Amino acid sequence: MPGLRTFALTVAVRGGARMEDEARSGWSHLLEHLVFKGAGDMGARDIVERIEAEGGSINAATGYERTSFDIRALHGSLPLAMQVVSDLVFRPTLDPVEIIREKDVVAQEIAEAFDTPDDHVFEMAQTQAFAGQSLGRPILGSVESLAPADRAAVTDWRARLYSPDRMVVAVSGAVDEAELLALAERWFGQEAASPAPTIAPAVFVGGEARLARRIEQANLVFQLPGLAATDPGLPALRLFTEILGGGMASRLFQSAREDRGLAYAVDAYQEPYEDGGLLGIYAGAAAERAVELAEVCAAELLDLAEKGPTEAELSRAKAVLNAGLWMSDESPASRAGRNAAQTLIFGAPVSSEDSAARILDQDADDLRAVGRGMAARGLTSTAVLGPKAAGRAGAAFAARLKGDDAPAGALKRLR
Incomplete structure (x- = not known):
């Protein structure tokens, strides 16, 4: 986009809450939280400080069908942005202590959603619309479904969910195409793919x-x-x-x-x-x-x-x-x-x-x-x-x- 001095990076994964069975409900959202607790050689504070030191911002979101990681930053910061997101999705630390702590954080998020009527009513309607299906379960999951998520189980889920063959790297703004392609190959092109979880067809039940x-x-x-x-x-x-x-x-x-x-x-x-x-x-x-x-x-x-x-x-x-x-x-x-x-x-x-x-x-x-x-x-x-x-x-x-x-x-x- 000519004339801009900033860029927006989105790394989107074809995977989210819809890929979960009932026993893993909420695991995709939990995983998105956990990768920010440490990845590569970075601790939780390092992740945000490295981006903010370049004047940037970083965020992520989990939906039913997609998970996305987003960075806004100044021109010249693309190499750092690509490395950070690559570490998040492929090399998270997944420390057992952080898993326990973050499950408590998500439990608070679940309680907050329940306490917010104009949020919780949408969950109620979604549950009725797609009853008995992953689309009918809250993206946050439940305290009970998150309880079995330990390091081994979450590591396996990360490998299944964040597979490079189901990712798109998109950049808009102040970006050089040749630089982007080289960085994408370096940070995303060398990882092994994994089989995709089976997704049942969506059926509106009502x-x-x-x-x-x-x-x-x-x-x-x-x-x-x-x-x-x-x-x-x-x-x-x-x-x-x-x-x-x-x-x-x-x-x-x-x-x-x-x-x-x-x-x-x-x-x-x-x-x-x-x-x-x-x-x-x-x-x-x-x-x-x-x-x-x-x-x-x-x-x-x-x-x-x-x-x-x-x-x-x-x-x-x-x-x-x-x-x-x-x-x-x-x-x-x-x-x-x-x-x-x-x-x-x-x-x-x-x-x-x-x-x-x-x-x-x-x-x-x-x-x-x-x-x-x-x-x-x-x-x-x-x-x-x-x-x-x-x-x-x-x-x-x-x-x-x-x-x-x-x-x-x-x-x-x-x-």
Whole structure:
């Protein structure tokens, strides 16, 4: 990226919580923590000090399908950045004392997630959506599943997870291609590959979860089966999601918040996995109005699926997604992360021009098709966390989506 004095490095691994069986739930996230406790000739403090001494920053994240290590730094620091990440993924110390200590840290993280209602409600919905599957278990795992993780077991898991043939090294910004290729060969090209853990196909099961807690607000998540990352209908689903609940001009925001005052926060999102996905709605509401809000959310989704978007809605959604794409193109970190993820999924990066063209090519019929396809399956995953009075909200959303008779009131006021 000409004119920049910094670069962003992302080393992404095709592997994460989805590769775990139930007995190893949370091990990928634990491993990501542990490699920062010491690697190569570096202790925990050395790792961050070496990067920060060059004005850089380092971070990592574990997801269901990918684990990524990210460094931002000044031009000239790429050799150091590549060596540090290589040591983290291939040569971590995995000290037994640190393993015990870090399991306690993750236990605190698990407790913190439980204590945060608008985090925990998503875990509840995910568990229902993919019940009995690795996609349905929390990325953090549980205290019980982490207990057997000792040095030998974690060392074996590292070798299976961080295999070089399932890694992508992506750099954007102030970078010289010849230097990068030489460094990639030196630090990542000499390691032995390992067999990939078997991943079972994703199956959206659906279900209802409720958790009554003495808090002020009800936290609601409603999910439907979505599309895979490779599905040609994904651009249409992205537009559908934007129109449904992507911003302040979205249907959910205008209908639920502005017109009725049912919620302070309400939005829609979509999560594509390699072979499946989901469309979701999150909202927070007063418990006594949660059922009405659930019905409004379902009705707005159905209305958009059946009638399709207006010309103005479609045009606005295209503009928003198109602008977001080009804005991310101007960020070295966004570009490196996106290119790494796309290479793992598609085998090569997808140009921004191609991505923009796919978005702009969609019409109202395309959005109607994906909307009807999701609704027609009749599957929902719902989670309600908050006062008992909100408990029926998940069932109300599911019933309305399936076309069951709904109570008179809010639904009749929709378009």
